[in-house]
Amino acid sequence: MLTAPQNPSPGLARVRERIARAAREACRDPASVTLIGVAKSQPAESITTIVDGGLADLGENYLQEAEEHAAALAGRPVRWHFIGALQSNKTRPVAERFDWVHTVDRLKIAERLSAQRPAGLPPLAVCVQVNLAGEASKSGVAPAELPALAQAVARLPRLALRGLMALPPEEQEVARQRHWFRELRLMRDALVQRGLALDTLSMGMSGDFEAAIAEGATHLRIGSALFGPRPPPPSR
């Protein structure tokens, strides 16, 4: 008996469908939402399969892993997003090899990324990460310090400040999820009022991306809903 060819990326098709449905419910164009596949702890072959299945954006938390994935994907057009914690002694390879950095949370990091961005490349697109609930376990600038940091980052010549990113507290209820995403959107809107041209809200992961879309997310960072449960991280 003949079997139908298997869809090589069932996770991608399912997530795209959920994004389209959530966007329609929010009266938004699904094309205004960019899906970033979070590649952390995934073997290079899973990454290659999903990129060949049509995923154009990859998010990486760790530099060494990003380099392994990039080597496996050589020649394929991918937009690379750095979404991990950034130490100041690791900024150079990020400035040289990534298209976006979502996790700028202090001026020193931003200054180094700007200084190290190669002249032949367009300005590095960045988001400022906000620690919405002041959680000690998470990075991000405190909301009270956001305006000053955003204004300073926006002045750096080799960066393009595009918007805000957050990893809000984990919530089960959609209303609570939306509460945090709305906070980030209102912070972005307040900065736009002050004259910054910010078009990006990087928010929403596997467990809450529909709520993020309802509150205006433009960039979703999704791992397990695309790839299945994450394999344990390699010890390094």
Ligand SMILES: *Cc1c(COP(=O)(O)O)cnc(C)c1O
């Ligand atoms: C791991 C990670 C994600 C994706 O998490 P999932 O729950 O697997 O979708 C998104 N953003 C950041 C910053 C991450 O580290």
